[in-house]
Amino acid sequence: MKTRGMNMIKKLLGAVILLPALAFASEAVHLDKAPVSMDPASLQHGAKIFVNYCLNCHGASYQRYNRLRDIGLSEELIKDNLMFTADKIGEQMKIALRAADGKAWFGATPPDLTVIARARASEFGSGGDWLYTYLRSFYRDPERPTGWNNTIFPNVGMPHVLWQLQGDQIAKVTEEDDGHGNMVKHIELEQGKAGMLSKEEYDKTVADLVSYLVWMGEPIAQTRQTIGTWVLAALALLFVLALALKKAYWKDVH
Incomplete structure (x- = not known):
């Protein structure tokens, strides 16, 4: 029992020692600042790109098509231009691809x-910055099954679905000593x-x-922030x- 307790303490100490290293590894990922905009025109263009390029393999099953009215689209525009996988505007944005096939x-x-942006935010601090960098960091790699790789998501399984828009990027790989005898690989895209x-x-399209x-x-989110501002003003x-x-109540109390 004593030996088991000592082993547990050693494991905990090891985890604590590794925390700074893990934090450093996370910080080592360079992310470009995403010019995120809640302007209706940007959101409408983004919805169009999402439906045409992403909503084939990736679902958005917690979102309904009629929610797109919140970004200024009418039901007619949604039905005519964005609904390829559903019949009713109140349906969820699901796909036919089965998980096993994917x-x-x-x-x-x-x-x-x-909620991919929120999920990445919990890991990297900004989901928007991670997605913006990721979608601009694909490069040709003949050694990968799909023919594509990514600088911030090495050996990613996803192919570059936006390659016709961006074109091909070529990786220029160099290695240098980090000063501790370890060779560090650097990839520059051309x-x-x-x-x-x-x-x-x-x-701009990726943004x-x-x-x-x-x-x-x-x-x-925007409605929540507006309500929060008014609540704080009322509390003030x-x-x-x-x-x-x-x-006034205590002025005559001595």
């Missing part, structure tokens, strides 16, 4: 994207075959898609009134 084809089941969009246009993913993770006013009442 795992067999890509090596892992494509995750549901409804533009190969051009895509349908310029770099600036592609970055709109990421903005939509951030919005989809919490559609009520009540505090002033309460303070004035306190002074």
Whole structure:
């Protein structure tokens, strides 16, 4: 029993010692700042990109099509341009791909994207920044089953679905000593075959898609923040009134 207790203490100490190393590893991932915008035009464009390029393998089963009215789209526009996997506007944004097939084809089941921005935020601090960097960091890799790899998600199973828009990126790999005898690999991406969009246009398209993913993770966020501002203002006013009442009540008390 004593030996088992000592082993448990050693494991706990080991975990505590590793925490700084894990934190350092997390910080080592460089993320570009995502120009997230809640402007209706950006969200509508992002929704269009999401439905046409993402909603084939990835579902958004916690989101309903009629929720898109909150970003300024009418039911007619939603039905005519964005509903390819459902018949009724109140249906969830589901896909026909079965989880088992997705795992067999890509090596892992494509995750549901409804709250992907919030999930990445819990891991990297900003889900929008991670998604923005990720979608701009694919490069050609003939050693991967899909022919694609990613600088911030090495050996990713997902192919680059936006490659026709961005074109091909080529990885230039270099290695250097980190000063402790360890060889560190650095990957720099260079533009190969051009895509349908310029770099600036592609970055804007990705920014709109990421903005939509951030919005989809919490559609009520802006309303919640507005309500919160008014609540704080009301509390501040009540505090002033309460303070004035306190002074009036105790002014004759010695």
